[in-house]
Amino acid sequence: MLSSPLVIQIPPSMQMTDEQFFEFCQINRDLRIERNQLGEISIMPPTGGTTGNREFNIAVQLGVWTEQDGTGIAFSSSTGFKLSTGAERSPDAAWIKLERWNTLSPQQQERFPAICPDFIVELRSPSDNLQPLKDKMAEYIKEPGIQLGFLIDRKHRQVYIYRPGQPEECLENPDTVSADSILPGFVLNMSKVW
Numbered sequence: 001m002l003s004s005p006l007v008i009q010i011p012p013s014m015q016m017t018d019e020q021f022f023e024f025c026q027i028n029r030d031l032r033i034e035r036n037q038l039g040e041i042s043i044m045p046p047t048g049g050t051t052g053n054r055e056f057n058i059a060v061q062l063g064v065w066t067e068q069d070g071t072g073i074a075f076s077s078s079t080g081f082k083l084s085t086g087a088e089r090s091p092d093a094a095w096i097k098l099e100r101w102n103t104l105s106p107q108q109q110e111r112f113p114a115i116c117p118d119f120i121v122e123l124r125s126p127s128d129n130l131q132p133l134k135d136k137m138a139e140y141i142k143e144p145g146i147q148l149g150f151l152i153d154r155k156h157r158q159v160y161i162y163r164p165g166q167p168e169e170c171l172e173n174p175d176t177v178s179a180d181s182i183l184p185g186f187v188l189n190m191s192k193v194w
Helices: 018-028 050-070 108-110 130-143
Strands: 006-008 031-033 041-044 072-075 093-097 119-123 149-152 160-163 168-174 176-178 187-189
Touching: 006 093, 006 176, 031 093, 050 187, 072 149, 072 168, 130 149, 130 160
Parallel strands: 119 149
Antiparallel strands: 006 041, 031 041, 072 093, 093 119, 149 160, 160 168, 176 187
């Protein structure tokens, strides 16, 4: 079984600037790196084959819908987003409305965009503890711009749904999960995820 993320705590006097953190990630591009609002750096292990396949299936479903809909753009798990808290996060799949994305300059779009996606999906790997993922979702849902988030727990066949200003909702073993309120017509087929 793969190990949990490696968390590196950096003393306040050694905190990296946004430019330094971006460069650090570019130099270590084979690693999946995130930074929380406290400046702690998490280095996540690669996913196993099954989790990688399920993550890909989520991205494909979102990508096909995005191409057909045309009102926004989708992102893979390798995209880092700079949140208003200072954290840099990389959801497993994300989507942003074009009008929000287009407010960023081309240079901002090339770096870790300082924008929270409208919609995000996180997929729990077998080695992940659930609570840190829930904490991450709680962090996302407080961000300006976020409208909807799915946290998928394959182990227990549950989908946690997050919306701003609303309590977390948990679906037990759903066949599909609709994002219709934010992404009209997008329904995630869970048979490709379980």
